[in-house]
Structures are given as structure tokens and as C-alpha cells.
Amino acid sequence: MNDLFENDISLFPTTYNEITQRIRSVKPVKYGKTRNFVDGSVTYLSPYISRGVISTQQILSELLTQGYQPQNIEKFIQELAWRDYWQQVWIAKGEAINTDLKNEQYPISNTQIPKAVVDANTGIKALDTAIAHFYKTGYLHNHVRMYIASIVCNMAQSHWKRPAQWMYYNLLDADWASNALSWQWVAGANSNKKYYANQDNINKYCHTKQTATFLDVSYEAFGSLPIPNILQECTSIHLETPLPTTTTITIDESLPTLVYNFYNLDPLWKKEVVANRVLLLEPSHFKDYPISQKTLDFILALSDNIEGIQLYVGAFDDFIRSYAFGAIYYKEHPLNNHYKGNEEPRDWMFSFKGYYPSFFAFWKKCKKELPY
Numbered sequence: 497m498n499d500l501f502e503n504d505i506s507l508f509p510t511t512y513n514e515i516t517q518r519i520r521s522v523k524p525v526k527y528g529k530t531r532n533f534v535d536g537s538v539t540y541l542s543p544y545i546s547r548g549v550i551s552t553q554q555i556l557s558e559l560l561t562q563g564y565q566p567q568n569i570e571k572f573i574q575e576l577a578w579r580d581y582w583q584q585v586w587i588a589k590g591e592a593i594n595t596d597l598k599n600e601q602y603p604i605s606n607t608q609i610p611k612a613v614v615d616a617n618t619g620i621k622a623l624d625t626a627i628a629h630f631y632k633t634g635y636l637h638n639h640v641r642m643y644i645a646s647i648v649c650n651m652a653q654s655h656w657k658r659p660a661q662w663m664y665y666n667l668l669d670a671d672w673a674s675n676a677l678s679w680q681w682v683a684g685a686n687s688n689k690k691y692y693a694n695q696d697n698i699n700k701y702c703h704t705k706q707t708a709t710f711l712d713v714s715y716e717a718f719g720s721l722p723i724p725n726i727l728q729e730c731t732s733i734h735l736e737t738p739l740p741t742t743t744t745i746t747i748d749e750s751l752p753t754l755v756y757n758f759y760n761l762d763p764l765w766k767k768e769v770v771a772n773r774v775l776l777l778e779p780s781h782f783k784d785y786p787i788s789q790k791t792l793d794f795i796l797a798l799s800d801n802i803e804g805i806q807l808y809v810g811a812f813d814d815f816i817r818s819y820a821f822g823a824i825y826y827k828e829h830p831l832n833n834h835y836k837g838n839e840e841p842r843d844w845m846f847s848f849k850g851y852y853p854s855f856f857a858f859w860k861k862c863k864k865e866l867p868y
Contacts, residue, residue: 507633508543508668510797512763515544519558528571534626534637534702542669543634545579548760548827549798551843552576566866573845573866574859579674580844581858586673586830588851593676594657596685605653605723608730609662613648619726620647620695620709622702634668634790639701642682643693649683650690650718651710652727656683665735665786668794671759672785673830692718737782738789745806747772749820755812755835756802758787760827763801771825773805778812781831812836 509515523537530536544550555576559569566573586593612618616627626640636644641663648659660679664670680686695712699705706712710724747753753772754765758781799805808815812835816824824837832839846865852858 507540507635508794510794510800512549512801515541515549518544519550519555520562522555522559522572524559524564524569524572527575528569531571531575532639532701534622534640538637540635543667543794544798546669546671546674547758547795547798548762548842549801551762552580552845553843556845560867566868576845577859577862578855579671580846581852581855582671582673582677583830584849584858585677585851587849590830593673593680597677597680598686599684601649601655601680601683601685603653604655606730607655607658608732609654609659610648610652610727611729611731612726613644613652613659614662614731614733617726618647620698620711621706622698622704623647626702630666634666634788634794636663636667641678642691643698645679645682646691646693647711647727649679650692651721652723652730654730656680656685658733661735661786662733666788666791668791670785670787670791694718735786737786738792739777739779739782739809740807742809743807745774745808745819747774747819747821749822752823752825753821753837755824755826755837756799756805757781757826757829757832758795759829759831761795761798761802762827763803765827766825773802774815775799775802775805775807776812776815777807777809779809780811785831 518539518541522539522541526537527539531538541550541555545552545555556573559572560566589597610618613627616624616631618624623640623643626636627644630636644663645656645659648654649656656679660676663679664672664675667675677686682691684690692715693711694715695706695709698711710726713721751771752769753774754769756773756775758777761775796807799807816836825840826832826835826837827842828839829842846862848858848861852861
């Protein structure tokens with residue numbers, strides 16, 4: 497696993513040319529076969545999708561343009577569709593995704609997070625290595641996220657919410673819908689059963705050979721195991737976003753104003769339009785959904801791809817009261833409901849909107865729009 501993270505700086509470049517080159521370099525067939533392994537052919541595109549720099553539709557279009565047939569890359573398309581699905585759930589359910597969505601998580605012994613997880617000291621070598629590198633890079637393999645959520649929720653009996661916030665805080669691809677609803681899926685709060693992984697499973701996909709851990713048991717044993725000693729001590733974590741200070745910006749009221757934010761840093765959005773371009777960072781948003789300094793630095797670097805963009809730190813209402821504006825434009829997102837102006841749609845892969853109780857009910861509809 498160490499080789500995967502050897503070059504932390506180059507793992508997530510921030511220039512748009514490098515990002516689009518990464519799209520062109522995707523190997524979707526190999527991805528479908530190896531994605532569950534920590535050294536599998538994953539794309540490292542997730543942070544750019546989450547930040548709205550690129551879209552799932554853009555990635556799919558590029559692959560179809562390259563000549564890939566949907567039936568040969570269906571698993572890859574399906575994984576892209578999961579991202580749109582979680583967003584549709586958020587749009588439909590709103591604040592309800594901050595609570596147990598389908599089932600009450602049970603049992604719960606605490607609403608904190610095991611200290612051993614935060615300290616990367618669980619005794620599960622693959623997970624401890626991954627968590628340590630997570631703090632350096634802002635990256636966690638999707639399978640590892642599930643492993644961590646499983647031992648936190650289903651073995652330490654921690655409620656999913658606070659640990660999910662810890663993970664979101666440190667993720668470069670922080671997307672609250674995908675993160676919160678996936679944690680709930682693992683904990684059985686957004687699924688019909690809990691997700692477990694034993695040591696054999698972790699050894700297989702992380703290329704370790706560890707034995708004699710608290711996970712070195714059969715799957716039948718999980719339902720009756722006591723909380724492992726290493727997971728019993730829990731901790732309160734302080735999560736606060738180190739926002740920059742507010743500075744004065746310049747607005748030309750004769751021009752339209754395009755409002756960008758944490759979930760929209762698309763450098764191609766209305767690129768041909770002469771406009772005021774403002775990256776809005778609202779303290780209230782980051783109080784509810786805090787992110788780390790590393791993630792903040794990442795979004796500021798990504799915003800450099802947007803020519804002439806200015807930074808405003810403050811509430812949207814204060815922003816529009818402080819300056820004279822022409823037309824205001826922004827992209828749709830569940831956290832933008834208080835914005836005023838002209839809302840524009842995001843670039844979805846498929847036309848189907850609304851809530852579906854399961855991903856595969858959603859996928860069954862979407863699949864019909866692929867050019868098989």
C-alpha cells in the first residue's frame with residue numbers, strides 16, 4: 497500500500513489540463529475488474545467530481561467518444577451513476593439524510609468515534625496504514641472507507657453521524673450525500689442489513705497477510721461479538737474550517753455575476769460570458785459541514801482554473817446586500833436553496849430525477865438511456 501501514496505503531491509493535480517488528461521487516461525474495463533483492490537485501476541477523479549470541476553456526464557461522454565461500448569464498461573458507468581443517485585436522494589430527502597434514513601441504527605453504545613481509528617492505531621495494519629496516508633493525502637480507497645465504517649459502526653457500536661463527519665472533514669472528495677448515505681448503508685440505517693468485512697477479506701483486497709486480529713473471525717460470528725478492547729475508548733473530535741478572512745471584492749453591476757462554491761468549481765461554466773465570477777465560502781455552511789485545511793487549500797487551488805475569480809467569505813445574503821448586482825447565476829445543489837437569482841441545472845448523466853428507494857431501481861431506469 498505504501499507505494500500507492502509515495503508521491504502525495506502528484507496524486508491530485510489541480511490544473512484543468514491535468515484533470516482532463518486524467519479523464520482521457522481512464523481504463524474503464526480494467527477498473528471493472530480491479531476496483532476493489534487498493535492498488536486497482538481506480539481513476540482518482542472523485543475529488544474533481546465532488547468539487548464540480550468535472551461531471552459524471554463529461555466522463556461518460558469522453559469514454560463513449562473513445563469508442564468504448566456501454567456493455568463492456570457497465571460496471572464503471574454504474575459506479576458513476578452511484579454518485580448521481582446519492583445526490584438525487586439528497587435533493588429529495590434534504591435534511592433527512594442527516595438522520596437514520598430508513599432504519600434506526602442498532603445497537604448504539606456511543607455517538608463519538610473510537611480513538612484507535614482517529615489515531616490510526618486499530619491494530620489492523622491495512623487500515624492503520626490507509627488512515628495515516630489519508631491524513632497526508634485526503635484520499636481513501638472506497639473499499640477501505642467501508643472497512644472503517646464497519647468497524648466503527650458495527651463493532652464499536654458508534655452512531656454513524658460523527659465518524660462520517662470526521663471522514664468528510666479530511667476527504668478531498670468530500671461529498672456529504674455520498675459520505676453520509678454510504679456510512680448509513682454500512683450501519684444498516686440506509687440498507688436492509690449491516691456490512692461486515694473480516695480479516696480474510698481485508699487481506700485479499702489490501703494484499704496483507706495479517707492474522708489473529710479482532711476481525712479474524714467467520715462472518716457468522718460478527719452478530720454476537722463484544723466491542724473489541726482496542727475500540728472501546730472513544731473520543732470527541734473538534735472539526736473546524738480555517739476559513740480565510742473576508743476581503744473587499746470588485747463587482748461590475750453592468751455584468752452578470754456567477755456564484756461558485758464548494759460544490760461548483762466548473763471552469764467551463766459560461767466561460768464565453770463576460771461576468772463577475774465569485775467563489776462564495778459561507779461560514780454557516782462550513783460550520784455545519786467542516787473541512788480541513790488540506791481540503792480548503794485544494795478548492796482554492798482548483799478555483800485558479802476560473803479566470804478572474806474573486807473570493808468572498810460570508811453569507812450569501814450579506815454578499816448581495818453589500819454590492820450592486822445585475823443578474824446572478826448559480827448551479828443547483830441541495831445546500832443552495834437559500835440562494836437568490838437564476839438557478840442552472842447540473843450536468844447529470846441521465847434524465848431520471850427524484851427519489852428511488854434503491855440504487856438498482858434508479859439504475860434500471862438509467863440503463864435504458866445508454867446506447868447499447
